[in-house]
Amino acid sequence: MREVTLYQNVGGKQMSRTFRFDKVFSSDAGQEKLYKQAIIPIVQEVMEGFNCTIFAYGQTGTGKTYTMEGGPRRSDDGKSLSAEAGVIPRSIKQIFDHIEANNTDSTVKVTFLELYNEELTDLLSFDDVKDDSKRLRLLEDRNGVVAQGLEEVVVKSATEIYQVLDRGTAKRRTAETLLNKRSSRSHSVFSITIHMREVTPEGEDVVKVGKLNLVDLAGSENISRSGAKDGRAREAGSINQSLLTLGRVITALVEHSGHVPYRDSKLTRLLRESLGGKTKTCIIATIAPTVHCQEETISTLDYAHRAKNIRNRPEVNQKISKTAMIKEMSSEMEKLRQELVAQRERNGVYVPTERYQQDELERVQLRDQVKALREEMKLEREEFEQQLEKQKVESERTIKQLEEKAAGLKTDIEYMESRLQEASRTIHERQFVIAAHRQAEEDIAEHAEALRLELEAAIRDIRELFTSMTELSGMHGGDRDAMRRTQQLTRARLESLSSSLTSAVDKQRQQLQDMSASLLAFKAQKEQDLRQLTARTDNMQTTITSMLSTVQQRAQEADSAAASVLQGASNAVATHSADAMAAAQRLDAATRSAVEALALCMDEQTQQLLSFAQEQAALAASARDSLKSNIGRLSQGFNGVRETACEGQRDVDCHTAELNNEFGGFIAQCHDELEREQTLLAAKIAEMLQAFAKDRASQVARGVEVLQRRVQQGNEVVKGRLSQIAQASTAGTQDAQASVRM
Numbered sequence: 251m252r253e254v255t256l257y258q259n260v261g262g263k264q265m266s267r268t269f270r271f272d273k274v275f276s277s278d279a280g281q282e283k284l285y286k287q288a289i290i291p292i293v294q295e296v297m298e299g300f301n302c303t304i305f306a307y308g309q310t311g312t313g314k315t316y317t318m319e320g321g322p323r324r325s326d327d328g329k330s331l332s333a334e335a336g337v338i339p340r341s342i343k344q345i346f347d348h349i350e351a352n353n354t355d356s357t358v359k360v361t362f363l364e365l366y367n368e369e370l371t372d373l374l375s376f377d378d379v380k381d382d383s384k385r386l387r388l389l390e391d392r393n394g395v396v397a398q399g400l401e402e403v404v405v406k407s408a409t410e411i412y413q414v415l416d417r418g419t420a421k422r423r424t425a426e427t428l429l430n431k432r433s434s435r436s437h438s439v440f441s442i443t444i445h446m447r448e449v450t451p452e453g454e455d456v457v458k459v460g461k462l463n464l465v466d467l468a469g470s471e472n473i474s475r476s477g478a479k480d481g482r483a484r485e486a487g488s489i490n491q492s493l494l495t496l497g498r499v500i501t502a503l504v505e506h507s508g509h510v511p512y513r514d515s516k517l518t519r520l521l522r523e524s525l526g527g528k529t530k531t532c533i534i535a536t537i538a539p540t541v542h543c544q545e546e547t548i549s550t551l552d553y554a555h556r557a558k559n560i561r562n563r564p565e566v567n568q569k570i571s572k573t574a575m576i577k578e579m580s581s582e583m584e585k586l587r588q589e590l591v592a593q594r595e596r597n598g599v600y601v602p603t604e605r606y607q608q609d610e611l612e613r614v615q616l617r618d619q620v621k622a623l624r625e626e627m628k629l630e631r632e633e634f635e636q637q638l639e640k641q642k643v644e645s646e647r648t649i650k651q652l653e654e655k656a657a658g659l660k661t662d663i664e665y666m667e668s669r670l671q672e673a674s675r676t677i678h679e680r681q682f683v684i685a686a687h688r689q690a691e692e693d694i695a696e697h698a699e700a701l702r703l704e705l706e707a708a709i710r711d712i713r714e715l716f717t718s719m720t721e722l723s724g725m726h727g728g729d730r731d732a733m734r735r736t737q738q739l740t741r742a743r744l745e746s747l748s749s750s751l752t753s754a755v756d757k758q759r760q761q762l763q764d765m766s767a768s769l770l771a772f773k774a775q776k777e778q779d780l781r782q783l784t785a786r787t788d789n790m791q792t793t794i795t796s797m798l799s800t801v802q803q804r805a806q807e808a809d810s811a812a813a814s815v816l817q818g819a820s821n822a823v824a825t826h827s828a829d830a831m832a833a834a835q836r837l838d839a840a841t842r843s844a845v846e847a848l849a850l851c852m853d854e855q856t857q858q859l860l861s862f863a864q865e866q867a868a869l870a871a872s873a874r875d876s877l878k879s880n881i882g883r884l885s886q887g888f889n890g891v892r893e894t895a896c897e898g899q900r901d902v903d904c905h906t907a908e909l910n911n912e913f914g915g916f917i918a919q920c921h922d923e924l925e926r927e928q929t930l931l932a933a934k935i936a937e938m939l940q941a942f943a944k945d946r947a948s949q950v951a952r953g954v955e956v957l958q959r960r961v962q963q964g965n966e967v968v969k970g971r972l973s974q975i976a977q978a979s980t981a982g983t984q985d986a987q988a989s990v991r992m
């Protein structure tokens with residue numbers, strides 16, 4: 251079987267994807283089958299002097315560890331391997347079987363390390379797993395990248411190697427109890443190096459070297475799900491870094507990019523030779539054939555499929571002649587001896603000439619690097635200073651603008667205050683006018699009282715007039731004309747009195763109406779003023795709020811820009827310092843001290859930079875704070891003025907309402923009183939006229955009666971006189987006749 255086909259339901263459509271591999275094993279394929287078909291040829295190549303690497307890659311729980319380590323190692327008989335034994339024990343067995351079968355003179359060395367959080371732990375050392383100082387460092391030597399101080403355990407039999415393996419696994423488990431499920435998130439590399447002695451056809455003794463790396467990678471889903479849980483951010487990030495870099499390295503190798511980012515993670519640095527190098531590499535991709543793991547399965551298959559396209563250039567390791575080997579070992583022994591002597595005497599460390607020269611070369615390179623770093627730092631510092639200067643200028647400009655706006659606001663506030671004063675002056679004036687109106691009202695009331703008195707006096711005069719008229723009428727029965735004139739005169743005076751009273755009332759009403767109208771206009775004016783004041787207040791508040799938010803935003807921007815520049819500088823310095831420190835560790839004590847001095851100098855510069863940046867940040871913060879406090883004060887002042895304005899307005903409203911009430915009552919009262927007085931006056935006048943008319947009629951009737959009586963009396967007198975005259979004339983006639991007769 252060489253294919254994996256994945257069926258997916260995409261938008262209701264059944265789709266399938268097929269991946270081709272060298273070999274595919276179903277879930278029921280046992281450990282033995284996999285080993286026989288896939289691993290045996292690789293281990294054989296190792297025995298031929300090749301370097302080979304076997305990776306287990308896949309989602310957590312899909313069987314990477316099971317494939318590499320397997321279940322119980324021993325079968326029930328305790329001699330052979332169990333059916334569940336994985337790739338590692340089986341490879342060990344194959345190697346030792348081969349050695350024994352060929353009776354090869356050989357040395358087998360094993361190393362076992364774990365990479366967790368970008369930190370290397372030697373699983374075979376007896377150091378405490380919690381001791382951070384015992385973490386391994388990666389160094390590059392002429393054989394490639396090696397973990398400095400990694401314990402290489404020489405083993406003589408498969409049983410011994412199993413014990414070593416168990417020790418490493420136990421140590422890994424101890425670490426796992428410290429951090430739950432650590433194995434899912436760590437990578438482990440178990441390496442077996444075999445030195446095999448051979449005799450060439452020429453009869454030369456040579457040593458053949460083969461190396462097998464067995465790598466159990468962290469769960470691949472950590473790539474996509476990393477960072478999802480807060481507590482694991484850094485840890486997952488590191489796994490990401492290693493797995494992602496592995497992915498990127500694979501992509502770069504497949505696409506034949508110029509740059510392959512091996513140096514971006516410890517895993518890829520460590521396995522550099524296994525990826526696109528001289529090593530033969532096999533990837534075992536483990537998957538879970540369930541629907542809910544579909545996404546991860548596709549990703550794993552994709553990953554493995556891409557990796558399949560990497561073309562390594564396997565080369566058999568150069569065989570070392572026995573003489574060379576002895577020479578190398580002697581020089582190594584000499585080196586160790588010198589080191590031991592130096593250690594004993596504590597007067598330095600022995601360094602072989604070649605190593606010294608290399609170190610010297612590295613020192614020179616490092617010096618150049620440091621110089622370049624200094625230049626870079628200088629440039630960064632200059633750039634940082636320029637940015638700070640720019641920000642300072644910008645902040646100053648902003649502050650100036652804000653100050654200008656604040657000055658504008660102050661002017662506005664002053665203007666508001668003057669408007670307020672004007673309004674309170676107007677209120678006083680209005681109060682004065684109202685007082686004057688009240689005075690006028692009182693005057694009018696007094697005038698009305700005077701008029702009333704005058705009317706009473708006039709009524710009294712009329713009475714007197716009628717009395718005199720009556721007398722006159724008695725005396726002069728024929729003086730009707732005079733009486734009529736008097737009557738007309740009286741009516742005219744009464745009318746003029748009534749009209750003057752009406753005009754006084756009208757005037758008073760008019761004055762009251764004017765006063766009401768002016769009060770209403772005053773109120774409307776004040777309301778409009780208040781509306782304008784409120785609108786301006788709102789505008790000013792909006793402006794202040796927007797100014798505050800702009801200032802805060804600018805300050806935040808300045809802070810974040812400074813922080814990012816600072817962070818960038820710190821990062822650069824940290825990276826450079828870390829690189830410099832790593833390089834320094836490869837040098838001798840003298841070089842190290844020079845580098846340390848340089849590092850110190852860099853630290854100082856960093857400190858200077860940091861303190862400078864902090865100073866600038868503090869300056870920016872204090873400028874921002876003072877600006878904030880200025881604006882706060884202005885805002886407070888403004889609020890105070892607004893409060894005062896509101897209070898003034900409330901007073902105005904209150905006064906206006908009181909005045910309205912007072913005037914309403916007063917006007918109503920005046921109206922009532924006027925109407926009552928008018929009614930009373932009208933009633934009195936009507937009464938007077940009635941009484942006057944009645945009196946006059948009765949007087950006239952009495953006069954007529956008197957006159958009639960007098961006329962009768964006159965008639966009777968006349969009659970009596972006439973009869974007397976007639977009698978007298980009769981008597982005279984008779985006398986005359988008598989005299990005549992006489």
Ligand SMILES: Nc1ncnc2c1ncn2[C@@H]1O[C@H](COP(=O)(O)OP(=O)(O)OP(=O)(O)O)[C@@H](O)[C@H]1O
Nearest residue numbers: 277309310311312313314315316317433434468469
């Ligand atoms: N082919 C298999 N046959 C029997 N059991 C298996 C097989 N594959 C995995 N298992 C079992 O499944 C469980 C998980 O497997 P394993 O620990 O090997 O997964 P893993 O991919 O290494 O997980 P992690 O990434 O967490 O280390 C173990 O209990 C293991 O014994």
